[in-house]
Amino acid sequence: MRNILKATATALAAAVCLTATAPITSAAAIISVAPAAPIASTAPAAFIAPFAFAAPAALAAPAAPIASTAPATAAAPVAPAAFIPPFASAAPAAFAAPVASVASSAPAAFAAPAALAAAAASVAPAAPIASAAPAAPDAFIAPSASAARAASAIPAASAASVAPAPFAASTTVPEPRQIAAGTPPTASANHFGYLGAVSLGLAVLASVADPDRSPAGANDFGCKPSSAHPYPVVLVHGTFANAFNSWSGLAPVLKNAGYCVFALNYGESKPHALMKATAHVPDSARQLASYVDRVLAATGASKVDLVGHSQGGGLTPEWYLRFDGGAAKVHHLVGINPSNHGTDASGLAPLLDTVLDVAGRAGKPLGLDSPAARDQTIGSPVLQRLYAGGDTEPGVDYTTIVSRTDLVVTPYTNQFLKAGPGAKVHNILLQDRCPLDLTGHAGGVYDPNVNRLVLNALDPAHAEPVRCALMPVPV
Numbered sequence: 001m002r003n004i005l006k007a008t009a010t011a012l013a014a015a016v017c018l019t020a021t022a023p024i025t026s027a028a029a030i031i032s033v034a035p036a037a038p039i040a041s042t043a044p045a046a047f048i049a050p051f052a053f054a055a056p057a058a059l060a061a062p063a064a065p066i067a068s069t070a071p072a073t074a075a076a077p078v079a080p081a082a083f084i085p086p087f088a089s090a091a092p093a094a095f096a097a098p099v100a101s102v103a104s105s106a107p108a109a110f111a112a113p114a115a116l117a118a119a120a121a122s123v124a125p126a127a128p129i130a131s132a133a134p135a136a137p138d139a140f141i142a143p144s145a146s147a148a149r150a151a152s153a154i155p156a157a158s159a160a161s162v163a164p165a166p167f168a169a170s171t172t173v174p175e176p177r178q179i180a181a182g183t184p185p186t187a188s189a190n191h192f193g194y195l196g197a198v199s200l201g202l203a204v205l206a207s208v209a210d211p212d213r214s215p216a217g218a219n220d221f222g223c224k225p226s227s228a229h230p231y232p233v234v235l236v237h238g239t240f241a242n243a244f245n246s247w248s249g250l251a252p253v254l255k256n257a258g259y260c261v262f263a264l265n266y267g268e269s270k271p272h273a274l275m276k277a278t279a280h281v282p283d284s285a286r287q288l289a290s291y292v293d294r295v296l297a298a299t300g301a302s303k304v305d306l307v308g309h310s311q312g313g314g315l316t317p318e319w320y321l322r323f324d325g326g327a328a329k330v331h332h333l334v335g336i337n338p339s340n341h342g343t344d345a346s347g348l349a350p351l352l353d354t355v356l357d358v359a360g361r362a363g364k365p366l367g368l369d370s371p372a373a374r375d376q377t378i379g380s381p382v383l384q385r386l387y388a389g390g391d392t393e394p395g396v397d398y399t400t401i402v403s404r405t406d407l408v409v410t411p412y413t414n415q416f417l418k419a420g421p422g423a424k425v426h427n428i429l430l431q432d433r434c435p436l437d438l439t440g441h442a443g444g445v446y447d448p449n450v451n452r453l454v455l456n457a458l459d460p461a462h463a464e465p466v467r468c469a470l471m472p473v474p475v
Contacts, residue, residue, distance in 0.1 A: 188216040188217030188251065188252035188255045188256055189216060189252055190216065190248055190249045190252045190253075191216075191248070192206070192248055192249065192446065193446070194249060194446050194447065194448045194451070194469075195443075195446060195473075196439045196442075196443025196444075196446050196447055196471050196473050196475065197439075197440075197442045197443035197446075197473055197475035198443075198446075198473065199249060199443075199446035200245065200246075200442055200443060200445065200446050203244065203245040203246075203248050203249075203446075204245045206244070206245070206248075207242055207244045207245045207274065208274060210244075211242045211244065211265075211272060211273065211274045211276070212242075212244075212265060212272055213244045214243065214244065214263060215235075215243060215244050215246075215247040215248040215251040215252075215263055216248060216251060216252045216255075217251040217252040217254065217255030217256070217261050218235065218243070218247060218251040218255070218261045218262055218263040219261075219262055219263060220260070220261075221262075221294075221295075221298040221299075222298075223260035223261075223299065224260070224299060224300065225259075225260050225299055225300075225301050226258055228258060228459075229257075229258050229259045229260075229458075229459070230301060230302075231301060231303055231304055231305045231331045231332070231458075232259070232260040232261070232262060232295050232296075232299050232301050232304050232305070233254050233259045233260070233261050233262070233304070233305045233306075233307055233458065234262045234263070234264065234288075234291065234292060234295055234304050234305070234306050234307070235247045235250065235251060235261065235262065235263040235264075235307050235308070235312075236263075236264065236266075236288060236306060236307070236308035236309070236312030236313065236316060236317055237263070237265070237276070237277060237308070237309060237310075237312045238277060238308070238309045238310025238311045238312045238313070238339075239277045239278060239310060239311045239339075239370065239372050239373060239376070240275040240276075240277065240278065240370070241275070241276065241277060241309070241310075241312075242265050242274065242275070242276045243263035243264060243265050246263075246309055246312075246445050247263045247445065249445055249446040249451070250307070250445060250451055250454065251263060253451050253455070254307075254454075254455075254458075257455060259458070260299055260301075262291075262295050264287070264288065264291040266279075266284050266287040266288060266291070266316075267279035267283065267284040267287065267316075267372060269369055277311055277312065277316070277372055278369065278370040278371070278372050278373070279371060279372060280371040280372065280375060280382075281311070281315045281316055281319055281371075281372055281375040281376075281382050282319055282323070282382070284311075284316045284372065285316050285317070285319035285320040285323070285324055285326075286320075286324060288316055288317060288320045288324075288326075289320050289324040289325065289326060292304055292320075292326065292329055292330070293329075296329065303329055303330055303331040304329065304330060304331065305330070305331050305332045305333075305334070305458055306330055306332070306333045306334065307334045307336070307454055307458075308333070308334070308335055308336065308338065309335075309336045309337060309338075309444065309445050310336075310337055310338065310339050310408070310409065310441065311339050311372055311376060313333070313334065313335025313336050313337065313338035313339075313400075314335055314338030314339035314340045314376075314409075314415070315339055315340075315342075315375060315376055315382065315383070315386065317330075317333055317335075318333075318340070318386060318391075319382075319386055321333070321393045321396060322386065322389065322393055326393075327393035327394065327395060327396055328395075330396055331396070331397065332396070332397040332398075332399070332457070332458065333396060333397070333398050333399070334398075334399045334401070334454055334457050334458065335398070335399070335400045335401065335415070336401050336444045336445060336450060336454070337401070337402065337403060337406050337408070337409060337415065337441045337444045338400055338402075338409070338415050339376045339409050339415075340391070340400065340409075340414060340415045340416070340417055341378070341383065341387065341414040341415070342376050342377055342378040342379070342380060342383045342414065343376055343377065343378060343408065343409040343410055343414065344377070344378050344410055344411075345377075345408065345410060346407050346408075346410045347410075349377045349378065352373070353373065353374055353377060356369070356370050356373055356374070376409075378414075390418070390420040391417040391418050391419070391420060391425075392417060392418075392419055392420040392423035392425060393420075393422075393423060394420070394421055394422030394423055395422055395423070396423055397423070397424045397425075397426075398417050398419070398423060398424065398425045398426070399425075399426040399427075399428065399453075399457040400415050400416055400417055400425075400426070400427050400428065401428050401430060401444070401450055401453050401454070401457075402415040402416065402427065402428065402429055402430065403429075403430045403431070403437075403439055403440055403441070403444060404429060404430070404431050405431075405438050405439065405440040405474040406440050406441040407440055407441065407474075408440070408441035408442070409441060426457065428453060430444075430447075430449065430450065430453075433449065433453065433466050433468065434449045434466060434468035434469075434471075435468075436468065436470050436471070436472075437449050437468060437469070437470070437471040438471055438472055438473065438474040439471045439473065439474070439475075440473075440474045440475045441475070442475050443471070443473060443475050447469075447471055448469045449466050449468055449469055449471065452464065452466045452467070453466060
């Protein structure tokens with residue numbers, strides 16, 4: 001009997017050691033683990049290709065492993081989730097499908113890692129992730145209570161709920177499809193995290209098969225502004241981008257903060273192009289004017305707030321304000337890394353313009369033929385005409401959120417504005433508020449610190465301190 005007990009103990013010890021030391025070697029291994037089994041904190045979390053759809057499982061919480069004291073329990077076998085090619089037409093379904101229920105009391109700041117993995121790694125929601133003990137809190141620093149609530153408010157759904165919310169087809173080609181009338185309001189969630197350029201890359205891949213889709217929380221034309229937030233927010237993306245891949249981070253934050261949120265696509269070289277905002281800036285400004293009129297008519301508001309990135313926070317809305325009657329319809333323009341006063345692209349502007357000229361002949365369907373890029377080059381005729389009368393329009397508030405590590409709109413000091421008569425300007429250097437935020441040009445739209453600064457700019461009476469999250473990638 002003693003020998004039997006000794007042999008049993010030895011076998012159990014070997015099993016425990018094997019379980020505790022087995023490395024996680026692939027995204028498929030992570031996903032195929034039985035749902036109730038904990039993810040061992042001693043397993044090395046190897047970096048997975050940043051643009052693979054399962055990447056958020058490894059990237060979403062770099063500072064805190066997911067731990068659980070609950071023993072693994074037997075569960076029905078789960079088929080391994082094989083890698084889906086990034087450009088497969090079925091890929092965006094992973095982001096449109098509701099996230100499976102996550103049974104955890106952990107505060108999920110900027111989308112819980114488990115929720116990100118469920119959204120990004122599988123076309124259909126996986127079985128609910130369960131734990132008998134509360135999961136460890138995500139160590140990612142929330143910029144504010146309201147932003148954390150906004151990003152963590154992911155509605156639970158059963159494993160069978162795979163159909164996305166219905167959308168009505170848009171009557172204007174460049175615009176994202178709006179939410180169908182009568183769709184019940186739900187909390188909006190960002191399924192790509194707030195990891196700067198990494199999150200942007202995931203969103204870009206998700207938009208490949210359907211570049212006209214709306215970001216979560218945007219384009220509900222039945223929304224009526226509240227007295228607390230009387231101005232609808234119109235989001236304006238930048239050059240070579242689209243509404244979905246630019247605003248899937250900020251739109252849910254604004255929606256969950258109580259704003260009516262809208263996001264347009266504009267400046268296409270052809271209908272349904274992946275890369276938009278490539279047209280001549282004055283042409284794009286006229287599309288923005290038409291869209292704002294639609295928003296005002298639908299909401300009954302007297303004015304809108306504009307929040308834009310790059311070209312969408314600089315030249316296009318500023319042209320609209322100055323030459324297309326926008327100053328009477330816009331309360332506040334918030335520019336994230338705006339292309340104000342143009343750029344020399346770190347000294348490469350002449351070379352890049354030449355490359356775009358050559359590539360544009362063959363790549364026009366992809367948006368490589370980009371008059372907008374030339375319009376934003378320092379010294380262009382568009383820039384000379386736009387700023388001949390100063391930087392601002394009377395009656396409009398302006399906020400610029402600028403990063404010292406921006407290598408696209410350079411020198412970065414060009415992005416600051418000077419207030420003219422009857423205008424207010426707030427120039428914010430990101431590193432003055434958060435010295436360890438190294439986010440550059442592209443990642444600003446998925447930066448939690450930038451999100452807080454946008455919320456504060458739109459509602460200064462209820463501004464909250466920026467709880468600076470570490471953002472180490474200068475892209």
